[in-house]
Amino acid sequence: MCLGVPMRVMEINGFTARCEARGIERKASLFLLQHEDIRVGDLLMIHVGNAIQKMSETDAHSAWELYDEMLQRENEALQVSSAGQETEVRA
Numbered sequence: 001m002c003l004g005v006p007m008r009v010m011e012i013n014g015f016t017a018r019c020e021a022r023g024i025e026r027k028a029s030l031f032l033l034q035h036e037d038i039r040v041g042d043l044l045m046i047h048v049g050n051a052i053q054k055m056s057e058t059d060a061h062s063a064w065e066l067y068d069e070m071l072q073r074e075n076e077a078l079q080v081s082s083a084g085q086e087t088e089v090r091a
Contacts, residue, residue: 003067004047006060009040019046 007019007026015030017038028046030038036054038044043060045053055063 002047004045004052004063005067006043006055006063007046009038009042009044012038012040017044017051019044019051 005021007021007028009017010020010025011018012030015034017028017030019026019028026046027049028044029050031050033044033051033054038051038054043055043057044051045055045063
């Protein structure tokens with residue numbers, strides 16, 4: 001599964017933006033959004049190195065809440081799976 005990541009624009013150089021999310025910085029192409037007015041501080045949905053959508057603070061926050069929930073549930077499932085494997089080894 002592929003997901004876009006909400007990131008904040010830190011710097012723009014032509015059709016390339018340096019973006020940041022949760023302490024991670026990446027370069028992203030702005031080519032697909034060349035019709036948009038993109039500025040430093042804007043939030044963008046980044047997918048495989050391309051900015052695909054300008055986002056509101058609310059939309060970006062909602063996306064991160066969903067991603068956090070998915071990661072939490074995945075970690076819980078892995079812990080349950082690990083606990084089951086330990087029980088099988090002991091038996």
